[in-house]
Amino acid sequence: MGRLTLRRHREKVAALFLLAMAVSHVAMVLNVAHSLKNGYQDFTIFYTAGRMVRSGQASTLYDPDAQYRTEKEFAPDVRIRQAALPYIHTPFEALLFVPFTFLGYTPAYALWTALNVALIILNLALLRKHFAEIRALSPVLLMLAAAGFFPIAIGLIQGQDTILVLLSVVLSMVLLKDGRDSLAGAALGLGLFKFHFIAPLALILAIRRPRLLAGFAPIGLGFGCLSILIVGLRGVVHYVHYVLNLERTGAGGAIMASDMPNLRGLIDTLTGLRTDTVGSMAITMVCSIAVFWATQWRVRRGNESVLHTFALATIAAILISYHALPYDLVLLFPSVLVLLAKAISESTRLSRADTGLLMLFFLTPLYVLLWLQLNQFAWFGLLLIWLLWRLGRPSATNESVLREAT
Numbered sequence: 001m002g003r004l005t006l007r008r009h010r011e012k013v014a015a016l017f018l019l020a021m022a023v024s025h026v027a028m029v030l031n032v033a034h035s036l037k038n039g040y041q042d043f044t045i046f047y048t049a050g051r052m053v054r055s056g057q058a059s060t061l062y063d064p065d066a067q068y069r070t071e072k073e074f075a076p077d078v079r080i081r082q083a084a085l086p087y088i089h090t091p092f093e094a095l096l097f098v099p100f101t102f103l104g105y106t107p108a109y110a111l112w113t114a115l116n117v118a119l120i121i122l123n124l125a126l127l128r129k130h131f132a133e134i135r136a137l138s139p140v141l142l143m144l145a146a147a148g149f150f151p152i153a154i155g156l157i158q159g160q161d162t163i164l165v166l167l168s169v170v171l172s173m174v175l176l177k178d179g180r181d182s183l184a185g186a187a188l189g190l191g192l193f194k195f196h197f198i199a200p201l202a203l204i205l206a207i208r209r210p211r212l213l214a215g216f217a218p219i220g221l222g223f224g225c226l227s228i229l230i231v232g233l234r235g236v237v238h239y240v241h242y243v244l245n246l247e248r249t250g251a252g253g254a255i256m257a258s259d260m261p262n263l264r265g266l267i268d269t270l271t272g273l274r275t276d277t278v279g280s281m282a283i284t285m286v287c288s289i290a291v292f293w294a295t296q297w298r299v300r301r302g303n304e305s306v307l308h309t310f311a312l313a314t315i316a317a318i319l320i321s322y323h324a325l326p327y328d329l330v331l332l333f334p335s336v337l338v339l340l341a342k343a344i345s346e347s348t349r350l351s352r353a354d355t356g357l358l359m360l361f362f363l364t365p366l367y368v369l370l371w372l373q374l375n376q377f378a379w380f381g382l383l384l385i386w387l388l389w390r391l392g393r394p395s396a397t398n399e400s401v402l403r404e405a406t
Contacts (some may be wrong), residue, residue, distance in 0.1 A: 010344035021148035039075025043159025050097030091227035093193040155327035165191040182215035189219025204313040265378030288320040311335040
C-alpha cells in the first residue's frame with residue numbers, strides 16, 4: 001500500500017470514528033432538549049450571576065438564597081433542584097453575562113451556544129494557521145474532531161465557559177510561538193476565570209519563558225481589582241470561604257471528588273478518604289507538588305516545541321487543580337489534535353499505546369460510563385497521568401509526537 005493510499009485509508013477510518021462520536025453527541029442533545037429549555041444546564045449559573053449584577057444584587061452574588069430566588073424567576077420547573085445551582089465562578093466573570101440577561105433564558109442560552117460554536121471555529125482556524133502539525137489535517141477532519149470530542153460537546157450542552165478559556169490558551173500559544181512572551185501572558189491571563197487551571201499553567205510555562213509573567217500578572221491584578229469593585233473586598237473574602245465550603249460539603253451532591261479527573265479525585269477514590277480530611281489533603285498536596293516540580297523540571301530542561309510545552313503544562317495543571325470536571329478537558333484539545341495528525345501521517349506511525357490513548361480520549365462511551373453512569377470519572381485521571389508520562393519521557397526530546405514541523 002503506497003503512502004498516499006495509506007494516508008487516505010487512515011483519514012477515512014479516523015473520519016468514520018469521529019463521525020460516530022459526533023452522531024452520539026447529537027443524540028445526547030436531542031435526548032435532553034426539553035430539559036435544556038427548562039434550565040437544567042449549567043448556563044443557569046451564569047445567567048443568574050448576570051441578572052444579579054444587572055439588578056444591583058452584586059453584593060449578594062454568593063448568597064445561596066439570593067441565587068435560588070433569582071434562578072426560580074426564570075427556571076421554576078427544574079424538579080431536581082431544591083436549592084440554588086451555585087455560582088462558584090469569579091465575580092468579574094459575571095459581567096460577561098450581563099448582556100445576555102436582556103434576552104429570555106432560552107434565547108440567551110441559544111446565543112451563548114452559537115458564540116461558543118464560533119469560538120470553536122476560531123480556535124481551529126488559529127491552530128491550523130500557526131501550527132504545521134495541525135495544518136496537516138483537512139478542515140473537514142478538524143470539524144469532525146471538534147464535534148466528536150466529548151468535552152467540547154458536553155461544554156456546549158451545559159453552556160459552560162471552557163471553550164472561551166481554550167481561546168485564551170490558543171492565543172497564548174500562538175503569541176508565545178511568535179516570541180511575544182508578554183502578550184502571550186496577557187492572553188493567558190484572560191482565562192483567569194478558571195484560575196485553578198490558568199495560574200499553575202502560567203507558572204509552569206514561566207519556568208522557561210519568564211517574560212510571560214510580565215503580561216500575565218497585570219491582567220490578574222486588574223481582574224482582582226474588578227472583582228473588588230463588583231462585590232467589595234468583604235465580598236471577595238466571602239467568595240473564597242463560599243467556594244471552599246461548597247467543595248468541602250459537596251454542594252448537595254453537585255460537587256463530587258469522584259467525578260474529577262485530577263489528583264484530588266484519584267486520591268479520594270483510591271483511599272476512600274474524604275477530601276476535607278487532613279490525611280487526604282496532605283496526600284493530595286504532596287502529589288500535586290511532585291507533579292508540579294517534575295513538570296517544571298522537564299519544561300526547563302527540554303527544548304520541545306510550544307505545542308509540546310503547553311501540552312505538558314496543561315496536563316499537569318489539570319491534574320493538580322482542586323476542581324475539574326469532564327468539560328474542563330477541552331483544554332487538551334490542541335494536544336489530541338496533534339496526536340490525531342500524527343496518527344494519520346504518511347511519514348510517522350504512533351505506537352499501539354499512543355493509538356489506544358488517542359482513541360480513549362475521543363471515546364464518548366467511556367466518558368458516559370465513567371461520569372454519567374458510574375460517577376467515577378476520577379479514573380480518567382489515570383489517562384492524563386499516562387499521557388503526561390509519555391510526553392515527558394527524556395526519549396521524547398528528539399522524537400516528540402508534538403514537535404513542530406520545520
